[in-house]
Amino acid sequence: MARRALTTTAAAFATAAALLLTACGGADDASSDDIKGAGDSSPSPTASKSSAAPDVKRPVIKLPSSFQLTFENWTSSDPVEQAxxxxxxxxxxxGYAAIIANDPDSEAVSFYDTKGVRGMTKQWIKSYTDKDLTVIGKLPAFDPKVVMAKNGRGAALSYCTDESDAKTRNRKTDKVEGNPAGTNPFVSYSVSLTKNEQGVWQNSSVRGERGKCSR
Incomplete structure (x- = not known):
């Protein structure tokens, strides 16, 4: 479920697939990965939160109950950090909704990624969809930390994920695979975000490293 690390200039959300793709023979560099996660089968409530840009119509993103992407303690008393x-x-x-929907050209992904990294995000999604893979299981994201840039237009976010119960399923054969035996399930991520003219915080880079965090 993790994404292999790319350079910071190309990284963003599409900074690629390590865990699940490694399990399916699709990824390299098992020590350095990138990922993202969220949710349940209902639309995300964050689109209506006052901490986000209030006049922006955000895409409605739904995830099925078969893939439980959750966020633990992703809250801040500071409204800008919360946004x-x-x-x-x-x-x-x-990103994960696009994989599940078999939609590499997802408009929702484009909404939340800067122009410079959308191609890499699409590449990451296709690393699943081109192999007829979808994602299932549980993927918690936890221990988030935000550092704001002094100019208020940039931010750095770090967090961890636990891929212990994250798996891929082949759409045609129904074959389910998880991480290879001996793979450390914990991945630490470092994300750069930029606030666009609409007030949306978009991913501009993502880097990850396996085994650098724990619960």
Whole structure:
């Protein structure tokens, strides 16, 4: 379920697939990964939160109950930091929703990624869909930390994920696979976000490293 690390200039949400793709023979570099996650089968409530840009119509993103992408303690008393957390979660949810919907050209993904990284995000999604894979299981994201840039237009977000119960399922054969034996399920992520003219915090880079966090 994790994404292999890319350079910071190309990274963003599409910074690629390590865990589940490694399990299915599709990824390299098992020590450095990137990911995103969120949700349940209902529309995300963050689109209506006052901490986010209030006049922006955000895409409705739904995930099925077969893939439980959750966020633990993704809250802040600071409204600007909360807006960063909210949009970062939606970007993650959009990516996995695109995989599940078999939609590499997802408009929701484009909404939450900067133009420079959308191609990489599409590549990451296609690394699943081109192999007829979808995602199932549980993927919690936890221990988020936000650092704001002094100019208020940029932010850095770090968090961890636990891929212990995250798996892929082949759409044609129904074959289910998880991480290879011996793979550390914990992945630490570092995300850069930029606030666009609409007030949406978009992912501009993502880097991850396996085994650098725990619960």
């Amino acid at each position: 960063v957390l909210d949009d970062a979660k939606e970007e993650v949810r959009a």
